[in-house]
Amino acid sequence: MSAPIVVVGAGLAGAATAWRLAARGREVVLVEASTPANAGGSSHGSARIFRHAYPDPLYVGLAKRARAGWDELEASSGRPILTLTGGLDLGPGRDLGAVASALAVHGIRSALLSAAEARERWPYLAADSPVLHHAEAGVIDPTAAVEGMVALAQRHGAEVLLGERVDRVEHAAGGAVVHLRSGRALPASAVVIAAGAWLPELATALPSGVAARLPALEVTQQQVFHFPFPQQPRQPTDWPVFIWGDPMSVYSLPGGRDAGDVGFKIAEHDRGTPTTASGRDGLVDPGSRTRIVDVVRRLLPTVDATPYAEATCLYTRTANEDFVIDRVGPVVIASPCSGHGAKFAPVLGELIADAATGGGSVPDRFRLAADAA
Template sequence: MSHHIVIGAGLAGAAAAYSLSARGEDVTMLERHTPANDRGSSHGSARIFRYAYPDRLYTELVVRARGLWDGLEAESGTELITRTGAVDFGDARHTSLLAEIFEEVGVEHEVLDPARAAERWPQFVFDTEVLWHPDAGVIDAETTVNVMLDRAESTGHARVLTDWTVTEVARRSAGGFRVASATGAVVEGDRVIVAAGGWLPDLLGDLGLPEGFLGALPRFEVRQEQAFHMPYRDADEDGRPSAPWPTFIHKSDDMFTYGLPGGRDAGFAGQKFAQFNGGKVIGSALDQDGQITEEMRTRMIDYAKRNLPGLIPEPYAETTCLFTNTTDEDFVIDEVDGLVIVSACSGHGAKFAPLLGEFAADLATGAGGVPERFRVGRSSR
């Protein structure tokens, strides 16, 4: 049995701890603030779970992840994904390709013309045919993190240290790693998993990574996204919609918008939506200011007026969230000399959380690998 140190207690880090501890491995979690805190990418109760990707690999991985989600829900007795279904549309969304992949993989779906879709979902304006897949839904990210950490700790093999800022990861001469904090505290272990999200760019130089591996990493771009909650027009006295809302992705040549029922974050009283990668670029999570810009607010109000007649186009809640992007939006999951990097990023990693934990645990223990596309320096392999 080895001792593993996991840096970052967001979805990916918590999933790694959950998977490792379930295998009887010892784990120490190091979290800069608190698990699923609002300065990271895993806070709140509303993330999209969907199968629709114009890339068969990702759709197949969602199917694998869904089985793990089902197991986690059954084991914990907690609903983590609320089933809402999803609609995909827009002249750049390529719904025919998505439907073709669904046919190949076996994901239940339906394609509707704009008129039929508008009859079913009058709260939207559809400009193209619409792909519907009913098993999509909304992930409660914060609850998921807490459930995975609770399950990990319940094994007796995991502990979580909070307010623990990593300043250095050094290799011990006798083998393994020594991880130091800003306060001088030290944790030692055999393997390290780095799942630091938006803090990763600041940490890279302090991880003791081999120069070849470090140089082969893609460029990480951190964006401070801005999301807006707008109230349902046809709502009951509690603000809840009279008809269910699906999640949606609307991708046109000039704008990529996504949305989902806002969940607990905003009292279940509105739809949460945002422009994908519309936020400003920052150096790392350390540079975020949590500010909403008037330009983005106006843009999303205008979008709602044109495309979401089922909403009152007036934000009643607003929030920021970090996306840590790679150029091709692929994940980076790889291991070098006992250190595992898990950068499940580019704004679409939440739905894969328990599978990412399995990947990280497999790499750390040598039990398995990951898709070649996620490996560092894959183009030269």
């Protein structure tokens, strides 16, 4: 009998991989240094954006597959995961024509609204240029998603080890051995490293031939701010998610539990403070706060422009913001990151599972050779 596949990291990517592998009948051990969806990573809380609206058809297609996966996860876990609010793209920094064209390639409907039409539909939004709307966007609950995927993996027979840190991964006949700091050694036919922002710090624990292939990954501490709704939405579509560019890139979405269910989250996408997963200080950058307050005053003038809550989170970026999913010997490197990977988790689980089992479905752009080029 072959050894199990060991998945390191129980965030969205690792949990999705364990779920997909176990559902295929593969023997799986999921190893997590803390607890699933813990605050030390990038997969915790109540609110991440789901949207199809990319100018790149590759990501639109993946989002379409991910939407089917979110529906499957909700049905299988019995937990609400995705709330549809609709999504808006606006600002001169967003190429609305390219986004609309990419959506059309995959049959995703969108509507280009004039600024006046957008203001009439969402009176709190001070749009001064056209707005692209697509209805199939919304908010993912990442904690519920991770917990649901881990539970499904266990239902299919996966073993879950919590509070276990990886000391080193060594090559072995037929695969690898994962040595844990507790002293336990796990034989593996393949090892998936889905450690998010912790991946750069795990590099020294990997075989030298694998570590040498790792791409440059920048870990940054991002700032997020919560502001009160000017009026509590009566239904989810009253307050859609949005992406605004002029020229900085800003995203916003209803905050759910993270915001006490009375406000929305808004943050910069394209700026952050370099850090490490273990070295983050958790201090909010006052410059980011000032810039976001200015955006709120400009775009949402009826909102009280004083944040009532703020926090930090971690991004792990590649140079081109594409994902990294590839196998080197028995080790699969999975870094579907760059601040936009959460929405794709169900399909990422499929792609990473394919990489671990020798499937060929991973897009060439995500492979290490593509990143190196």
